Amino acid sequence: MKKGILILLAMMLAVGLLSGCSSPSTPETPEEQSEEVGDAVLSIEDDFGNTINFGNPPEKIISLAPSNTEILFAVGAGDKVVGVTSYDDYPEEVLDIEKIGDFNGINLERIIELEPDLVINYGDGVTEENERLLEAGIQIAGFEPESLQEVYDTIIKVGKITGHEDEAKELVEEMTSQEAELAEKIEGLDKKTVFYEIWHEPLMAAGPGSFVDELINRAGGENVAADADGEYPQFDLEQLIERNPQVYITANDLPEKTADSIKERPGYSEIDAIKNDRVYLLDGNIMSRPGPRIIDALKLIIEAIHPEINN
Known part of the structure; x- marks a missing residue:
């Protein structure tokens, strides 16, 4: 069993999209x-x-x-x-x-x-x-x-x-019908660069080959950790600041983790997602379970990347 996904499931309380x-x-x-x-x-x-x-x-x-x-x-x-x-x-x-x-x-x-x-x-x-x-x-x-x-x-x-x-x-x-409907909703919208935090100490990202990475891509996002080493790699703060994501997403897996607590982390004030108040904490159970509710996870990521679709 992959160590990365075990960390993801346990820490997100579970065990715990589409481009144009x-x-x-x-x-x-x-x-x-x-x-x-x-x-x-x-x-x-x-x-x-x-x-x-x-x-x-x-x-x-x-x-x-x-x-x-x-x-x-x-x-x-x-x-x-x-x-x-x-x-x-x-x-x-x-x-x-x-x-x-x-x-x-x-x-x-x-x-x-x-x-x-x-x-x-x-x-x-x-x-x-x-x-x-x-x-x-x-x-x-x-x-x-x-x-x-x-x-x-x-x-x-x-x-x-x-x-x-x-x-x-x-x-x-x-599920595939719902997927198609979501694809139609975001067709033609501009892509946004996205960082998905799996864990914060040490900082871990959703990397290439993970289902979260695919959801980001399908949600009209561009994963800044897409070239990282493995599905759930550690990610340097310096690299995060350099890649400067427009949207920062994580799970509501700990009571003390809030949008404000993330914004207050050292160095984070330089990131566009922080400057523009684009930090989103999503349902940890839905985001960590590759099962029937994965379309719900897709919808949550779409709404984080493209909040305008609900206006």
Whole structure:
């Protein structure tokens, strides 16, 4: 599992767009396989080359990331979820599901006691824990989407393996339609340079290859960290000042972090986003979960970059 995204999810309380010439992503359905429940195998391949097979949809599922939990509920498989992390809080029904750990560690013994048919990881999981689960006869699927298209693909796969592929396809169609509507809203608007703060001590940015970077681009922004080293790199203050973003975005992940506290940081007064009061703190849960609400995240970034569309 990538260290950067773990920091992003934990620190943003989750575990915690389109430019004028862009076009919305087209959902890609995984290769068609037999789906006749009970007679043939429900089969998918996860993001790490593992094949997951079921003769019937799994009756008990444990989700080890809020984004995967939201996908399960969105496609209609929420009633099969018997365990989630302590950071899961959406939809409201999740609050009543047993908590079996967080990104600092899971209660492996309790997971095995619950006898799930399927455990869904964010990323490829921990090798030793995976081995224990497999020895107990529990199948594991791992997903790590870092783009809108990969989120769509993950939704389709989760829908398929849980016996809800039709619902998953409907959801993806709705999301791509919303994506297209947002693209139309910002068509022809001037691009703005943007910095997205993942963390502040040390300063970390949303870099190339991250889903936040893609959302910035699709929102009609130009990510000043687009050439940084990795998805969630450290970013020097001097470099931030030099690149002088017009818009500064981060998550409302800490009570003490406010627009005013950001403006008061040493050196920040030289940045245009600070001078022009263009600092935005967005919903940390929505911004950190590559799942069904990623279109909401796109909308939030669009409104930060182009507030004029709401006038």
